[in-house]
Amino acid sequence: MTQDASRSLPENKPLEIAGRTYNSRLLVGTGKYRDMEETGRAIEASGAEIVTVAVRRTNLGQNPDEPNLLDVISPERYTILPNTAGCYNAKDAVRTCKLARELLDGHDLVKLEVLGEEKTLYPNMTETLVAAEELIKDGFKIMVYCSDDPLLAKRLEEMGCIAIMPLGAPIGSGLGIQNRYNIRLIVENAQVPVLVDAGVGTASDATIAMELGCDGVLMNTAIAQAQDPIRMARAMKLAIESGREAWLAGRMPKKLYASASSPLDGTFF
Amino acid sequence: MNIQLNGEAFEIAEPATIAVLLEAMSLTGKRLAVEVNEDIVPRSQHNDFQLSPGDRVEVVHAIGGG
Numbered sequence A: 001m002t003q004d005a006s007r008s009l010p011e012n013k014p015l016e017i018a019g020r021t022y023n024s025r026l027l028v029g030t031g032k033y034r035d036m037e038e039t040g041r042a043i044e045a046s047g048a049e050i051v052t053v054a055v056r057r058t059n060l061g062q063n064p065d066e067p068n069l070l071d072v073i074s075p076e077r078y079t080i081l082p083n084t085a086g087c088y089n090a091k092d093a094v095r096t097c098k099l100a101r102e103l104l105d106g107h108d109l110v111k112l113e114v115l116g117e118e119k120t121l122y123p124n125m126t127e128t129l130v131a132a133e134e135l136i137k138d139g140f141k142i143m144v145y146c147s148d149d150p151l152l153a154k155r156l157e158e159m160g161c162i163a164i165m166p167l168g169a170p171i172g173s174g175l176g177i178q179n180r181y182n183i184r185l186i187v188e189n190a191q192v193p194v195l196v197d198a199g200v201g202t203a204s205d206a207t208i209a210m211e212l213g214c215d216g217v218l219m220n221t222a223i224a225q226a227q228d229p230i231r232m233a234r235a236m237k238l239a240i241e242s243g244r245e246a247w248l249a250g251r252m253p254k255k256l257y258a259s260a261s262s263p264l265d266g267t268f269f
Numbered sequence B: 001m002n003i004q005l006n007g008e009a010f011e012i013a014e015p016a017t018i019a020v021l022l023e024a025m026s027l028t029g030k031r032l033a034v035e036v037n038e039d040i041v042p043r044s045q046h047n048d049f050q051l052s053p054g055d056r057v058e059v060v061h062a063i064g065g066g
Helices: A036-046 A090-103 A125-137 A150-159 A180-189 A203-211 A229-249 B018-024
Strands: A015-017 A020-022 A026-028 A050-057 A079-082 A109-112 A141-146 A163-166 A195-197 A216-219 B002-005 B008-011 B033-036 B039-041 B056-064
Touching: A026 A036, A026 A229, A036 A229, A050 A090, A079 A090, A079 A109, A090 A109, A090 A125, A090 B033, A090 B039, A090 B056, A109 A125, A125 A141, A125 A150, A141 A150, A150 A163, A150 A180, A163 A180, A163 A195, A203 A216, A203 A229, A216 A229, B018 B033, B018 B056
Parallel strands: A026 A050, A026 A216, A050 A079, A109 A141, A141 A163, A195 A216, B002 B056
Antiparallel strands: A015 A020, A050 B056, B002 B008, B033 B039, B033 B056
16 A cells, blocks of 8 residues: 555655755654753754744743753754644734744744644644745745645645645644555645654654655654653654655565465475 | 733833843843734844833743644
8 A cells, every 4th residue: 555566666855845955854843841951862862853843922930041942952953943833823823933933033944733623633724724825925935734635735735835744643642644545645746745744653653654655754742752752762763764765665565365485496395 | 111021911111122121031142032013023123122001022932842
C-alpha cells in the first residue's frame, strides 16, 4: 500500500521550505516539557532544524530573569515556526501571525492552525481557508495544519500555501496515522512539501508517515510526554531517517503467499 | 491614566510611550511584540508611540507550543 513496486523510484530531493534547504525532516514543538532545560536537550537530540513556538501574553507578574524560550531555542540557530494554536477563527489566527512576525523581526514563515472544537482540536477548514487567503495576501509563507482531505489539501496548495500539513490523528492523541490512503493521495497530488502534523505517538508512526512519501513530520507531545523525552527525541530522529530511506529504496511488493529466500536448486535431500 | 494591559486594568503616569510601559513591566530589551487596539506597533516606534487613556495594549512573547 505504501508504494507501487512497478513505478519508478522517488527522486531524493532535499527538503526545501521557503527557499531554505534542511537536512532534518523532523520538525518539533516546544510545549509540554518539564522545563526549559529539558526542552533544549530534547530538541538538540531530535536533530530538528525547524521548531514551533506559540505566541502568548507576557505574564505581568513573572520573574524578569526567567529564561526566555527564544534564548534557549535561538532564532540564529533554528528556524522558528510560530503557530496559531488556540485560535478558533480566522481573525485571531491572522492577528497572531502579525504579532509573531513583529516578534521575530519580520520573519514571515508561520504555521497556520485554526481549530474547530476543543474535544478533538480538529482543524476548522472553512476558517483556515479564510485566514490563509488573507495571510498570503499580506506576504506570509504558510505551512498549514489541515484535515486529511485530498481536495482541500490541493486547494490550499493552489492558494499559495508553501507546505501542507494534514493531521495523522487528533493533536496530542498519539493514535498514529489513521488514514494512510488519504495521506498517500495528498502526497501524490502535491507539488509542495507534505508533512504529517499531529497524531504521532511513537517512532513507528513517524516511520509510516515517511514510508508514505511525506516530506517530513511535525510532532510535540510524542517526544515531550514520553517517559524519557531525550531518548524518544533520538528515536524519532532515527525513525524519520529510516522511513525516508525505505521510501527512497522502494519496498518489495506485498504477496499473499510465501516465496522462499533460499534457492531450491542444489538441495542434497 | 488607565489602560487595558494584557486584559487587565493598568495605571500608568501620563504621558507614557510604549518604551516607558515596557520599562515599567521590566521588559526592556526582551524579545516581544506589542499591539495597541489590535494594531501592531513596530519596535522602531516604541520610543515615540504615545499611549492614550483606555488603550488596549497586548504585550506578547514566544512560549512553548506545538
